[in-house]
Amino acid sequence: MILRAYNLSIVLLFWTVASSNAFSHPTLTGTFIGAFASSNSLISMKSNLLSIPECIELHSDAVFVDGSWHLSSRDGRTEYEAGPRIKGAHFLDIDDVGTKCEKNLPHMLPSKEVFAKVMDTFGITSATNVVVYGSEGCFSIPRAFYTFRSMGHDKVHIMDGTLTDWIDSDGPTETGPKESFKLGNLAIDGAAKYKESMDPKNIVDIDYVSNVVNKGKTSGSIIVDARSNGRFIGIEPEPRPGLRGGHMPGAFNVPFNTLLDDVNKKFRPIEEMKSIFQHAGVDIDTENNIVCSCGSGVTACWLALALEECGRDPSKTLIYDGSWIEWASDENTPVVT
Secondary structure, eight states: OOOOOBSOOEEEEEOOOSOOOEEEOSSSSSEEEOOOOOSSTTOOSSOSEEOHHHHHHHGGGEEEEEOOOOSSSOOHHHHHHHSOEETTOEEOOTTTSSBOOTTOOTTBOOOHHHHHHHHHHTTOOTTOEEEEEOOTBOOOHHHHHHHHHHTTOOOOOEEESOHHHHHHTTOOEEOSOOOOOOGGGOOOOSOOSOOOOOSOOSEEOHHHHHHHHHHGGGGSEEEEEOSOHHHHTTOSOOSSTTOOOSBOTTOEEOOGGGGBOTTTOSBOOHHHHHHHHHHTTOOTTOSSEEEEEOSSSSTHHHHHHHHHHTTOOGGGEEEESSHHHHHHHOTTSOOBO
């Protein structure tokens, strides 16, 4: 995946709610939570994004989790363990806490059993306020956001800022070495205390996407690809050696970085994002499901997040977990350039 470093680090906030609205998908079992409520006036039901000052105010009522992951040589775990980090924070590695499969696909969503055990390890219950943040240049936090959401934890918000911003704003921090959580050290025997975990919802696989490609407009879904236009049309190489370039037949292309401001790498104003989707041929208000794809399932989550920020019902937005790595690695799938 060819990605530039982005100056947006995000915090996921799992907030205890007085009530919540569950959006049921017409063709997928289960529910996907798309609205959040709280008696705290800082929590906005109109956006998943919270400012640094808002999150600092919530720090004493939250468990913080560093979800940093980088495609470059930077290592989020190493940086977390060395510090500085938000005071009391845990570390979540989306590669480590993921399902390992025969196709060798990276950071696939964990099983509900593993997710529940990780929540136990972090001391998280359904009533816990949890904040997940990222370091400067990190682009993986939306993926962590949709990991928690899809597993049934509806108490999630995102902090629009970096660890550097947090430090500059005098947010509570700690320094010095600290060992991070590793899945290999997790005891999976016995029942988990965390009870909210469910099989991933609003996440689709290669069979679902193949159906969309084969049926086209009659499938009830469209595909939107977050990769660069060069990779989409096959003139830029894929990061994984030997992987085919191009895109799925009928897919639309909205490179995720076009939705970000050129200076601060935060989301552009909503009207600008709506215009970007429209220019790409994507109707954000379509009754069809929108399947978000990318290189490996990470930046697709930026598209899903942007669509929701623009007012789209999140129950109609799906994420292709395997994304282009899975699709292009299968010699039986069609690819166009």
